Amino acid sequence: MQKLNVVLTLPGGGHLSCGEIFTTTPDARGRIQGSFRYTKEYLSNPGAFPLDPVHLPLGAAEIEADRPQGIHGVFEDALPDDWGRALLSAKYRIPRAEQTVPNLLKFLGASGLGALSFYSGKGNAYVDPSAGIHDLSRMLAAALNFDAGLPVDENDLNALFICGSSPGGARPKALIKDNDGRQWIAKFPRLNDRYHVEAIEAGTLWLAVNAGLNVPDFSIRKAGNRSVLLVERFDMTPSCGRNHMISMQTLLGADGYYNMSYSDMFVMINKFSSKPRKDTDALFRQMVFNAAISNTDDHLKNFAMLYTESGFCLSPAYDLVPDIYHNREHRLSFPQGAGTLPPGRKILERIGNVYKVSNPGRIMDDVYQSVSRWQDVFEEYDVPEKDIQRLEPAISRGLSRLGSQTK
Numbered sequence: 001m002q003k004l005n006v007v008l009t010l011p012g013g014g015h016l017s018c019g020e021i022f023t024t025t026p027d028a029r030g031r032i033q034g035s036f037r038y039t040k041e042y043l044s045n046p047g048a049f050p051l052d053p054v055h056l057p058l059g060a061a062e063i064e065a066d067r068p069q070g071i072h073g074v075f076e077d078a079l080p081d082d083w084g085r086a087l088l089s090a091k092y093r094i095p096r097a098e099q100t101v102p103n104l105l106k107f108l109g110a111s112g113l114g115a116l117s118f119y120s121g122k123g124n125a126y127v128d129p130s131a132g133i134h135d136l137s138r139m140l141a142a143a144l145n146f147d148a149g150l151p152v153d154e155n156d157l158n159a160l161f162i163c164g165s166s167p168g169g170a171r172p173k174a175l176i177k178d179n180d181g182r183q184w185i186a187k188f189p190r191l192n193d194r195y196h197v198e199a200i201e202a203g204t205l206w207l208a209v210n211a212g213l214n215v216p217d218f219s220i221r222k223a224g225n226r227s228v229l230l231v232e233r234f235d236m237t238p239s240c241g242r243n244h245m246i247s248m249q250t251l252l253g254a255d256g257y258y259n260m261s262y263s264d265m266f267v268m269i270n271k272f273s274s275k276p277r278k279d280t281d282a283l284f285r286q287m288v289f290n291a292a293i294s295n296t297d298d299h300l301k302n303f304a305m306l307y308t309e310s311g312f313c314l315s316p317a318y319d320l321v322p323d324i325y326h327n328r329e330h331r332l333s334f335p336q337g338a339g340t341l342p343p344g345r346k347i348l349e350r351i352g353n354v355y356k357v358s359n360p361g362r363i364m365d366d367v368y369q370s371v372s373r374w375q376d377v378f379e380e381y382d383v384p385e386k387d388i389q390r391l392e393p394a395i396s397r398g399l400s401r402l403g404s405q406t407k
């Protein structure tokens with residue numbers, strides 16, 4: 001039996017020992033049994049809140065994790081995905097059979113995104129995982145080579161291990177602190193990218209801001225002949241605290257292949273948001289934006305709720321990219337039986353009315369007007385003409401549905 005202590009950093013900056021995770025070693029099929037229980041200290045704290053309001057309600061009972069990983073989803077949310085897991089495993093030379101979720105959390109310690117830290121013993125010393133902004137070019141070069149399996153200078157690799165092994169997602173990234181102390185996620189290109197993804201994502205974020213979405217601050221930095229996208233971290237607070245994060249995938253208990261819809265997220269917001277009206281409008285706006293720009297990679301880990309000083313709320317929008325993989329179908333279905341291809345304006349309006357969105361027509365106009373400018377904006381962000389031409393059919397399709405009154 002392995003035990004991990006879970007510590008929560010509060011938005012105001014304090015730390016609370018909030019619970020314990022117990023896990024068995026994996027059986028022959030790789031299944032782990034595990035459970036979580038809140039500490040008495042946490043339960044008696046007036047600021048205590050459920051880390052996962054669906055699966056981990058506050059209470060003294062031990063709660064089994066009914067997942068093969070042996071760990072509740074909210075803890076796995078703290079772990080990186082493909083890119084960060086590869087770095088973490090390389091950094092600590094963790095053999096494949098030992099790359100289990102509980103083990104990776106032990107190695108992640110206090111470096112993960114969000115407000116949770118994990119300790120197996122008396123406490124690993126906290127090491128700030130962020131690299132300085134002056135190291136950006138060096139980290140980019142190391143990331144490109146590591147990602148492509150090419151040799152990397154030992155010192156650079158060690159530095160990349162520290163700043164790159166905590167952020168999530170499939171693509172290469174690193175945590176960066178600028179000279180003013182602001183903390184960013186740097187999103188790097190890959191050697192075999194078929195599109196200039198970072199420039200495209202920056203242009204899309206600009207269109208999102210212009211369409212009224214809540215988006216973190218972002219900027220493009222040139223490093224040699226490549227572009228890096230910096231997105232400000234929304235899990236950090238100005239008072240050196242953290243906002244606890246939980247993905248919609250975890251809230252909805254959606255592991256593996258799932259078949260879910262934007263309506264499932266509207267339900268979660270209605271149940272758990274401290275500002276349900278505002279967040280319902282925001283999710284509707286994001287759904288319409290994803291339809292218009294053809295962001296088909298709208299999977300449930302690309303949506304999250306944050307626990308801020310006012311309670312749970314929808315996080316700012318992130319990972320907004322048009323259909324560079326030519327999927328056509330969205331990962332999520334649209335409500336009202338519309339399926340995985342976005343519906344026209346009429347049905348979108350009906351969806352807005354069903355969820356009591358304030359003025360869905362106005363939101364659709366905002367999004368339409370902003371996304372209509374996409375070619376000029378992408379050019380301003382130095383997206384190559386070839387990329388613009390290849391994205392044109394998908395974005396035109398998205399825009400024309402939003403403009404059409406008929407369906």
Ligand SMILES: Nc1ncnc2c1ncn2[C@@H]1O[C@H](COP(=O)(O)OP(=O)(O)OP(=O)(O)O)[C@@H](O)[C@H]1O
Nearest residue numbers: 113168169170171216231232233234235301318319
């Ligand atoms: N600004 C931010 N602040 C804090 N956490 C963030 C921020 N942006 C993204 N994240 C977290 O980092 C994870 C990875 O980011 P993102 O989704 O942008 O990367 P990606 O590699 O493009 O993802 P994917 O695997 O979906 O292609 C997200 O799932 C989210 O948990």
Ligand SMILES: [Mg+2]
Nearest residue numbers: 169301302319
């Ligand atoms: Mg993502």
